[in-house]
Amino acid sequence: MADNENEMEIFDAYLFDDASDKSAFDKRLQEDPEFNTRFEAYKTLTQAIEKVEILDFKANLNNWDKEKVTKPTKIFTLKWVGIAASLILLFGLGYIFLNQKSPEDLLAANFTPYDNIITVRGEKVSIDDAMTAYQNKNYTAAIQMFESLPNDIMTTFYLGESYMAAKEYEKATTAFLQINDEESLFYPIAEYHLALAYLGLNDIENSTLTLKKIKPTSEYYASAQDLLENL
Amino acid sequence: MENTAKILAIKEGDQKVIHELYNAFQPKFVNWLKGRYKIKQIETCHEIYQRSFTVLYFNIKKDKLNDLQASIETYLFGIGKMVLKEWWREEKKQMDELDENMAPIEEVDIFGNLFDSTDDKNLLTNQIAAAMEKLDEPCKSVIRLFYWERNSMEAIASKLNYKNEQVAKKKKYLCIKKLKELLKQ
Incomplete structure (x- = not known):
């Protein structure tokens, strides 16, 4: 010392x-x-x-x-009142505050097209093109390309996301319902977005059922609980 | 918020921004661990995320990310790969495929020994954590301001209303002595 x-x-x-x-x-x-x-x-x-x-x-x-786990309501407030502005800046999306509670508004407030987390490799030219269109928010083109690709879990998920962004909710539910493997990287987000797709269809019953199925171990559990309180 | 603004906010200890970023990156990071590295236990995913975010925070705080060209998120995922390697080393498992697609973060010191150190050092850290809890003000603030927030003596004098930096310097010395005394108890 x-x-x-x-x-x-x-x-x-x-x-x-x-x-x-x-x-x-x-x-x-x-x-x-x-x-x-x-x-x-x-x-x-x-x-x-x-x-x-x-x-x-x-x-x-x-x-x-x-x-997040024990006080979903508090997190809801913190998340949406406190950080909504930052979320808009972070993701460049038009979030709507959750004091407006129609299904359409709840959907708009909760849905963000999932980021492109695919490690793009040169040889997968078609996937590259589809992901580029998706990333550039050219969802119509992305849908066409994803539909032409072999039907695997990744393309199905991003097809669903593209349908969501294009507001084709019926087709989005069809895509998300195909993602059944709970071990998959995309399962938790697909499960949550399926509930949002039902909201887009104004199908509150199925949206509620889907949200209730989301387990506490899911990263989207708190968000699901928040949403359930507003349905 | 731009990269630079976020970095500045974190450096200034803006808890709101730090909390927001922590929440914003978590789902994707955890999904990435589960999907790419097949880590099934959610507790493990959260621990690795916390460690990675902690490394990110302290690297920013220690001015190691001033000229970061990539996004904070890319950097965080790069850290995540290295933290995961450490994790697997702890768990004595093989993760050779982790070397694939490593993000270009070689310019950054990763705080290699942040979470694993000798038992002796861990013991001392725990003792100091307990002693710091017992410290009264203004010693707690003096130590935080100097060792955690890297304030100059002049700044500490100003923040704690001391007459000048000499008084702050003396106070810091006495506070460290007090901390040492508490360690002996």
Whole structure:
């Protein structure tokens, strides 16, 4: 530990100030074992203090996660009143605030076309083209291309998303209902968007049923609970 | 909000922005872990996400992302791959395919030993966490402002209404001494 506040200042300059001249300090560390010991003790202490900050931050993240599961209503408010503006900026979409509660408005407020998370590879030319059209929000072209591709879970999901964005909700439900594999990457979001597609059809009964099926382990559970409260 | 504005907000400790970003990236990140790496336990997915987001936060805070060209999200997913590697190393599992399509983040220090360190260091960290809980004000603030938020002595003097930076420097020394005393209890 530092002997006094001036020595601590020297230690701090060495540890935290990139601009400080370190050569004289290094020389003293080599030549003065007691100084070296005090410095090492202080360095260990500061590293541990910094690590406490990491624990503190992570505890904060834990609390945010807990809020989502145990207090869906509160999250609903935080999410939509507090961050709606940022969401619009983040995703570039016209969100509608949830104080308007018609099925159409709820759908508009909750549906965002899922991002392109496909690792595009050169050899899959058709998928590349379809995903590019999708990413560019050219949903009519994307639908045509996805429909011409082999029917796998990925193309089915993005076809469903394209139908949603094009407001062809009947076709969107058909696509999402084909995604049955609960282990699939797309299952949780497809399940949630199926409920939204029913909303688009003004089919509150099926939308409610679908939302109620969403398990607490799904990332969309909190959103589903929020939506159920407004149906 | 633009990349630069988000980075600035995070650096300034804007909890609202941090919370929003944390929530915004989570579903996609967790889906990505489940789909691409077949991690079935949701708790594991959340732990890896929390670690990745923590690394992201501290890299931004420590000025390592000023010139970031890619989006924060791309960077986060790059971190995620490395955190996942660490995770699997902990779990003693093979993940050779993780090397595929690694995001170009080589310019960034990833805080390699952020979450795994020796038992001795973990013990000290836990002891200090407990001691910091017991610390009274203004020591708690002095330590936070200096070691966590990297304020200068002049800034600390101004924020805590001390006469000058010499007083703040003395106060910090005494607070560290107090912390050490609490560690001995």
